[in-house]
Amino acid sequence: MNIDLNNATPFDIRKLGRKIIKDTLVIVRNQNLSPERLIEICNIIGDVDNRGQKNPFKHEQFDQITKVTNEKLPNGENAGLFATEELGWHSDINTRELSSINDCCSAMYIVKTGEHSITSFVNLAAAYSDLSYMRKLEVSKLECWFEFKNNTFYNFEETDREYKSYINPNSHHVGNWKPLVIEHPIGLIPNGYSADKGLFWSHHFIRKFRDIETKVEYSLEDKQELFDFLMNHVFQEKYIYHHYWDTGDIVFSDQILSLHKRTKPKGDRLLWRVGMNYRWLQWV
Numbered sequence: 001m002n003i004d005l006n007n008a009t010p011f012d013i014r015k016l017g018r019k020i021i022k023d024t025l026v027i028v029r030n031q032n033l034s035p036e037r038l039i040e041i042c043n044i045i046g047d048v049d050n051r052g053q054k055n056p057f058k059h060e061q062f063d064q065i066t067k068v069t070n071e072k073l074p075n076g077e078n079a080g081l082f083a084t085e086e087l088g089w090h091s092d093i094n095t096r097e098l099s100s101i102n103d104c105c106s107a108m109y110i111v112k113t114g115e116h117s118i119t120s121f122v123n124l125a126a127a128y129s130d131l132s133y134m135r136k137l138e139v140s141k142l143e144c145w146f147e148f149k150n151n152t153f154y155n156f157e158e159t160d161r162e163y164k165s166y167i168n169p170n171s172h173h174v175g176n177w178k179p180l181v182i183e184h185p186i187g188l189i190p191n192g193y194s195a196d197k198g199l200f201w202s203h204h205f206i207r208k209f210r211d212i213e214t215k216v217e218y219s220l221e222d223k224q225e226l227f228d229f230l231m232n233h234v235f236q237e238k239y240i241y242h243h244y245w246d247t248g249d250i251v252f253s254d255q256i257l258s259l260h261k262r263t264k265p266k267g268d269r270l271l272w273r274v275g276m277n278y279r280w281l282q283w284v
Helices: 010-023 035-045 124-129 133-140 161-166 224-234 279-283
Strands: 025-028 066-069 087-090 105-113 118-123 142-146 176-179 206-211 217-219 240-244 250-254 258-262 269-276
Touching: 010 025, 010 035, 010 250, 010 279, 035 105, 035 269, 035 279, 118 124, 118 250, 124 224, 124 258, 133 142, 133 224, 250 258
Parallel strands: none
Antiparallel strands: 025 250, 066 269, 087 258, 105 250, 105 269, 118 240, 118 258, 142 176, 142 206, 206 217
8 A cells, every 4th residue: 555654644544444444454665653653543543452561572662562573681581572483373363352352453563674574464354255155154153262272373482471471371362262254343343334254264273163053062173174174275375465574564454354474583673563443444
């Protein structure tokens, strides 16, 4: 998308926000954003998620920004989230209850690219749309139990601060049921907008299936044919965009109808992430 976000009006930014809902992904290049302006842009789209002191990887001055970087702190700890390893397919809401989510959209702004830095995105709405009628009927009747397991989408060391959060029984990573066919929860998209359905296929976190109506549960082995089919179907290249980062790029991605993954960081890499909802798009 060709826009100068430093000079963009609120109307321009809300139009951009509507495009995120429609396409699940918006890429804007050649920006020079301060952290204050990045937060301001996201606040024009919707309420910005502010985890404050709960976020061990927050920006030094701005609680709303999470640092994704391989930089080190003076004490030798990682300064950023997902610091050192390749990052597998996931969204920012893998294991969280839908009713608790305030950041169904993510803004990723690259400050330092590192070397050969690539983030890939898959459009789950498009993948669902292309299913046959019978497959749509099959997946519409199922929900999945999503729960964290180490060495799946990321390999955490026990000393990593993220690992301690993911295994904490009081955290939102302990697991919950989500429908396999999903659309935006009520309240996260303004009244009057019709969100496309999509597959919530964060497969690294799926531990079992369940019939939505009868509550009969199925193991992964019971649904092996479906699991294998969806793995082959969803991750076709026609649904995937590979973003090769340049300094000043910002990517807005929907976290309900898309997944993303990242190559292993090399060199000096720093990305600022801000999460938000779509609350203010009703004013477009």
